[in-house]
Amino acid sequence: DLVMTQSPLSLPVTLGQPASISCRSSQSLVHSDGNTYLNWFQQRPGQSPRRLIYKVSNRDSGVPDRFSGSGSGTDFTLKISRVEAEDVGVYYCMQGTQLPVTFGGGTKVEIK
Amino acid sequence: QVHLVQSGAEVKKPGASVKVSCKTSGYTFTNYVTHWVRQAPGQSLEWMGWINGGTGNTKYSQKFQGRVTITRDTSASTAYMELSSLRSEDTAVYYCTRSGGMDVWGQGTTVSVSS
Numbered sequence: 096d097l098v099m100t101q102s103p104l105s106l107p108v109t110l111g112q113p114a115s116i117s118c119r120s121s122q123s124l125v126h127s128d129g130n131t132y133l134n135w136f137q138q139r140p141g142q143s144p145r146r147l148i149y150k151v152s153n154r155d156s157g158v159p160d161r162f163s164g165s166g167s168g169t170d171f172t173l174k175i176s177r178v179e180a181e182d183v184g185v186y187y188c189m190q191g192t193q194l195p196v197t198f199g200g201g202t203k204v205e206i207k
Numbered sequence: 208q209v210h211l212v213q214s215g216a217e218v219k220k221p222g223a224s225v226k227v228s229c230k231t232s233g234y235t236f237t238n239y240v241t242h243w244v245r246q247a248p249g250q251s252l253e254w255m256g257w258i259n260g261g262t263g264n265t266k267y268s269q270k271f272q273g274r275v276t277i278t279r280d281t282s283a284s285t286a287y288m289e290l291s292s293l294r295s296e297d298t299a300v301y302y303c304t305r306s307g308g309m310d311v312w313g314q315g316t317t318v319s320v321s322s
Contacts, residue, residue, distance in 0.1 A: 132308070134308050136309075143302060143312040143313065143314055144252065144302070144304075144312055146308065150308070155310065187251065189309070191308060191309075195254050195268045196242070197254065198251050198252040199251065
């Protein structure tokens, strides 16, 4: 199975400051169809996951533009340009290139 | 508007089975795959399997093979996930989510397994 490794585990951030989360996969996530199926999810306390980014860098409708995704191959990053209070939660990367679908261990974003 | 509404919380004894439903609306159920993902307390997300809403074909994680059965009722636009031989480690929140990169999720169903 493809292993997704996220870092850091915990990310204390000052309001208004940037934040960056890394996600590395054990193998390339480039599918035979040429797409890279790497998504990012936000899970606020007590809520279901919410997709923020799909296929590495495409922001979902309604997601603030302070969220951005980048990367290729095995290395990916989610960036928040200026953290706001509502961004507190756990962030997960997920690969859908190869079955079984696998998720990273999560990164908890909290306000300093 | 797309919605996935799941059945209510369940409490089960070890060895029992549980069946969770996921009623969809706002889109054509048969055009999408429905995934099932679970989350144990304080843990990350774990993919269990999916069902093709149109063909009924299924794919399961090897971890759950033999214990999980995913079905659907196209007339009700509903998917079901049944997990058998429950043990305490199956205590988790179970989610359904739509294919197309898991863009929409159900509210989750808490399943507690305890003697």
